[in-house]
Amino acid sequence: MKILVPVKRVLDYNVKARVKADGSGIDLANVKMSMNPFDEIALEEAIRIKEKGNAEEIIAVSIGVQQNQETLRTALAMGADRAILVVATDDVHNDIEPLTVANILASIALKEGPSLILCGKQAIDNDFNATAQMLSAKLKWSQATFASEIDVKEDILRVTREVDGGLQTIDAKMPAVVSVDLRLNEPRYASLPNIMKAKRKPLEEVNPADLGVEITQRLKVIKTKEPDSREAGLILENIDQLVEKIQENVGG
Amino acid sequence: MKILVLAEINNGELAEDQTSKTVSAAATLGKVDVLCASNQCSDASTNIAKMENVENVLVLENELFAQSLAESYSETLIDTLKSYSHVFAPSSSFGKNILPRIGGMLDVMVISDVSKVISEDTFERPVYAGNAIQTVQSIDKLKLISVRTSNYSAVPSTGSANIKKIDCKGNNSLTTFVENKMQTSDRPELTSAKVVVSGGRGVGSKENFEIIEGLADKLGAAVGASRAAVDSGFAPNDWQVGQTGKVVAPDLYVAVGISGAIQHLAGMKDSKVIVAINKDEEAPIFQVADFGLVDDLFKAVPEIEKKI
Numbered sequence: 001m002k003i004l005v006p007v008k009r010v011l012d013y014n015v016k017a018r019v020k021a022d023g024s025g026i027d028l029a030n031v032k033m034s035m036n037p038f039d040e041i042a043l044e045e046a047i048r049i050k051e052k053g054n055a056e057e058i059i060a061v062s063i064g065v066q067q068n069q070e071t072l073r074t075a076l077a078m079g080a081d082r083a084i085l086v087v088a089t090d091d092v093h094n095d096i097e098p099l100t101v102a103n104i105l106a107s108i109a110l111k112e113g114p115s116l117i118l119c120g121k122q123a124i125d126n127d128f129n130a131t132a133q134m135l136s137a138k139l140k141w142s143q144a145t146f147a148s149e150i151d152v153k154e155d156i157l158r159v160t161r162e163v164d165g166g167l168q169t170i171d172a173k174m175p176a177v178v179s180v181d182l183r184l185n186e187p188r189y190a191s192l193p194n195i196m197k198a199k200r201k202p203l204e205e206v207n208p209a210d211l212g213v214e215i216t217q218r219l220k221v222i223k224t225k226e227p228d229s230r231e232a233g234l235i236l237e238n239i240d241q242l243v244e245k246i247q248e249n250v251g252g
Numbered sequence: 253m254k255i256l257v258l259a260e261i262n263n264g265e266l267a268e269d270q271t272s273k274t275v276s277a278a279a280t281l282g283k284v285d286v287l288c289a290s291n292q293c294s295d296a297s298t299n300i301a302k303m304e305n306v307e308n309v310l311v312l313e314n315e316l317f318a319q320s321l322a323e324s325y326s327e328t329l330i331d332t333l334k335s336y337s338h339v340f341a342p343s344s345s346f347g348k349n350i351l352p353r354i355g356g357m358l359d360v361m362v363i364s365d366v367s368k369v370i371s372e373d374t375f376e377r378p379v380y381a382g383n384a385i386q387t388v389q390s391i392d393k394l395k396l397i398s399v400r401t402s403n404y405s406a407v408p409s410t411g412s413a414n415i416k417k418i419d420c421k422g423n424n425s426l427t428t429f430v431e432n433k434m435q436t437s438d439r440p441e442l443t444s445a446k447v448v449v450s451g452g453r454g455v456g457s458k459e460n461f462e463i464i465e466g467l468a469d470k471l472g473a474a475v476g477a478s479r480a481a482v483d484s485g486f487a488p489n490d491w492q493v494g495q496t497g498k499v500v501a502p503d504l505y506v507a508v509g510i511s512g513a514i515q516h517l518a519g520m521k522d523s524k525v526i527v528a529i530n531k532d533e534e535a536p537i538f539q540v541a542d543f544g545l546v547d548d549l550f551k552a553v554p555e556i557e558k559k560i
């Protein structure tokens with residue numbers, strides 16, 4: 001089978017987001033950008049499935065600006081076989097909404113015919129947690145979100161999901177869209193030889209129009225502001241003081 | 253405007269806190285109907301009918317909804333939705349699983365994790381792990397909204413809504429339920445507890461986590477954990493607090509052996525009072541804590557427990 005893995009280029013998780021002074025968004029000029037950590041986990045899982053002999057090809061897809069090429073090269077170096085770049089905007093500040101992303105991915109899926117699409121459960125920039133679910137609905141495929149374990153059993157996936165009360169296991173018929181959670185695996189680093197090899201792997205570039213998708217924005221961002229900040233408080237001298245503070249604030 | 257709230261019901265059991273706080277958020281726009289879809293609805297619907305600002309409780313009882321699997325739930329909902337302008341659900345694993353699927357089916361963009369309902373089409377939501385708050389305006393005809401329930405209080409139980417049975421077709425040939433491994437506990441629920449005691453990597457092991465649990469029990473608190481503590485197997489996944497775990501806002505949050513990474517702060521920095529215990533005085537958690545103690549947790553926590 002083929003596995004499709006969408007990868008988003010986002011502000012690196014170690015970099016603190018700064019709100020632009022004019023309130024128009026987050027400043028993304030000259031900051032470190034990386035692959036969304038959840039997408040790394042999705043890609044790692046795809047590679048492991050392939051290494052076990054359960055998949056033949058992994059296609060990484062990124063949607064956004066031209067520079068997303070770098071993210072795709074990382075994906076290829078980790079182990080994706082080929083990549084598709086959908087150039088949807090020329091401004092890195094223009095975040096493509098999950099609904100549009102789902103439309104683009106659905107169109108690619110219909111063309112490529114993967115049996116499995118592995119997505120990160122959320123992008124750590126817009127924190128929407130929506131693309132996998134929307135995509136699965138568009139394709140009318142089965143949906144398994146927040147996966148912490150995936151077992152491929154012929155045409156069925158057994159997926160353990162991290163839910164609020166604990167863990168839930170479901171069987172999902174393939175083709176399926178799965179969104180992955182933190183505890184699924186620990187992504188590998190690309191080795192230097194693989195980084196070199198990745199430069200020769202195919203990277204195709206397409207436009208949303210080629211895929212018959214229009215870029216729309218249903219949520220207009222009116223304003224972006226800093227959250228209320230908290231001031232650092234008191235460092236206490238000893239345990240007795242802390243006990244007092246705890247007792248004061250436990251309430252009745 | 254016509255507003256529907258999806259009650260979260262797990263195998264017949266109402267998630268009362270999440271549902272009530274979602275009703276509270278939705279009711280800023282007006283009276284609401286609540287959909288109660290599960291395998292057993294009688295207890296849940298009776299409780300929901302008492303929630304203030306609820307006009308009608310729509311009861312849909314069917315084995316198919318026991319586990320709220322996304323496919324069956326959303327397909328059913330499509331039928332019920334037609335007359336509504338707004339659909340709210342808690343931003344829990346239930347709501348996050350289902351609402352975007354409905355969005356995909358109807359070509360509507362979901363508005364996730366809303367922290368404030370400003371008007372019928374304008375909402376605030378945190379982005380970038382809570383490092384920024386965005387005001388967004390939706391141009392979709394139907395608004396699909398998941399609510400960050402820690403920002404709202406539960407509604408009082410003074411209402412008396414009508415309970416109406418409804419009928420819908422639904423089926424699910426795509427996914428089947430296998431099993432649940434749910435944590436059971438006598439402690440308060442993490443997302444609604446007044447006091448939360450959380451442990452991080454500094455706690456060191458699953459056995460040592462009993463120190464955290466001991467203090468929590470003394471305080472009648474829920475237990476939380478950092479991602480590092482969950483990843484290391486010290487604590488179960490449903491204890492994780494943070495950007496990608498649970499969001500809590502208790503009266504008192506005690507962080508023990510937690511450094512205070514932005515992803516962790518995202519889940520607890522709206523707590524009323526934050527107390528941090530960490531042996532490293534440079535730990536970033538002290539920048540948000542109201543009260544800090546620089547000490548070894550293995551010495552401090554048992555002593556605190558004894559003195560309370």
Ligand SMILES: Cc1cc2nc3c(=O)[nH]c(=O)nc-3n(C[C@H](O)[C@H](O)[C@H](O)COP(=O)(O)OP(=O)(O)OC[C@H]3O[C@@H](n4cnc5c(N)ncnc54)[C@H](O)[C@@H]3O)c2cc1C
Pocket residue numbers: 013037038124451452453454455477478479480481492493494495496497498508509510511512513514515516519529530531532535547548549550
């Ligand atoms: C995509 C993504 C999502 C994430 N989501 C979350 C999330 O939802 N929640 C979350 O928590 N994290 C999340 N993280 C992880 C986050 O970045 C941090 O790695 C994590 O929060 C660190 O956990 P910690 O503070 O327990 O561990 P550490 O950062 O290792 O801190 C341990 C602390 O314990 C202290 N300590 C050690 N021994 C003692 C002792 N004996 N006495 C007192 N203090 C001691 C140390 O001084 C240190 O400050 C996420 C990361 C990514 C990339």
